[in-house]
Amino acid sequence: MSEIVFRAVTKTFRLPRGGEFLAIDTTDLRIEEREFVAIVGPSGCGKTTLMRMAAGLEFPSTGTVEVGGKPVRGPGPERAVVFQQFALMPWKTVRENIGFGLMCKGTPKAEADAAIGRYVELMGLAGHEDSFPHQLSGGMQQRVAIARAYVMNPAALLMDEPFGALDAQTRIVMQEELVRLARRNPRTVIFITHAVDEAIYLADRVVVMGRKPGRIIETIDIKPLRAEGGWEAMPIEEVMDTPAFTHMRSRIWKLLKAREQAAADH
Numbered sequence: 001m002s003e004i005v006f007r008a009v010t011k012t013f014r015l016p017r018g019g020e021f022l023a024i025d026t027t028d029l030r031i032e033e034r035e036f037v038a039i040v041g042p043s044g045c046g047k048t049t050l051m052r053m054a055a056g057l058e059f060p061s062t063g064t065v066e067v068g069g070k071p072v073r074g075p076g077p078e079r080a081v082v083f084q085q086f087a088l089m090p091w092k093t094v095r096e097n098i099g100f101g102l103m104c105k106g107t108p109k110a111e112a113d114a115a116i117g118r119y120v121e122l123m124g125l126a127g128h129e130d131s132f133p134h135q136l137s138g139g140m141q142q143r144v145a146i147a148r149a150y151v152m153n154p155a156a157l158l159m160d161e162p163f164g165a166l167d168a169q170t171r172i173v174m175q176e177e178l179v180r181l182a183r184r185n186p187r188t189v190i191f192i193t194h195a196v197d198e199a200i201y202l203a204d205r206v207v208v209m210g211r212k213p214g215r216i217i218e219t220i221d222i223k224p225l226r227a228e229g230g231w232e233a234m235p236i237e238e239v240m241d242t243p244a245f246t247h248m249r250s251r252i253w254k255l256l257k258a259r260e261q262a263a264a265d266h
């Protein structure tokens with residue numbers, strides 16, 4: 001069981017010069033087991049704060065966050081986090097970086113090697129097992145970070161702008177690969193992004209957030225569109241040209257724009 005449930009969650013930060021700042025206003029969100037949910041919204045709307053609460057790196061001021069029916073009390077191995085900055089260990093090889101968590105867990109070597117080998121293949125890293133991070137491109141480094149998260153077989157994956165530091169072309173390749181990986185190996189995923197296209201392409205459901213204060217303004221089901229449109233079998237650029245996709249993109253942009261206008265008028 002790995003559903004992630006936010007129940008009446010608020011998050012207030014204490015400001016350095018006194019006073020408080022309401023970063024997240026009362027928020028309810030349920031992410032089903034093996035559901036891939038993308039969260040989009042403008043800078044400062046609280047996307048990272050929500051994810052950090054699921055990761056156990058931050059705690060709600062009021063309300064509860066539960067994963068698999070248990071309150072989150074801190075980080076745990078069943079929830080893997082992937083950040084924009086790849087955070088690889090520069091002195092370790094690709095193989096060692098991917099296998100680090102398994103080693104810490106005491107996984108027998110033969111089992112660990114088999115799991116590492118599987119993700120090296122899946123993430124297109126074959127031939128680079130003995131390279132060090134500085135010998136890899138940004139895209140390759142992020143593949144290592146994603147393999148390192150998946151190899152632990154976590155119930156939930158929490159990804160914060162994982163492709164944010166990549167160039168546009170690499171980003172598209174990574175989006176296609178993540179879709180392939182996520183469909184083959186479904187996990188409960190929270191995926192944070194600024195990119196509306198990326199969210200629609202990857203997710204089963206898109207959560208749209210607004211700011212001042214940070215809150216969910218709408219959640220939109222994408223899964224039926226993907227199924228009806230046969231997106232899985234199509235290259236990403238063709239998916240993004242379909243009327244269903246462009247309509248969804250403009251719907252989400254309108255929501256974001258209207259909310260930003262309301263925040264500016266406030």
Ligand SMILES: Nc1ncnc2c1ncn2[C@@H]1O[C@H](COP(=O)(O)OP(=O)(O)OP(=O)(O)O)[C@@H](O)[C@H]1O
Nearest residue numbers: 013014021023041042043044045046047048049050
């Ligand atoms: N530790 C903190 N102390 C005070 N304020 C904070 C803290 N962490 C976040 N905030 C504030 O809470 C709000 C939400 O931040 P958060 O990083 O969650 O937004 P975000 O939507 O992820 O933004 P971005 O897209 O720019 O990463 C911001 O206004 C931010 O300045």
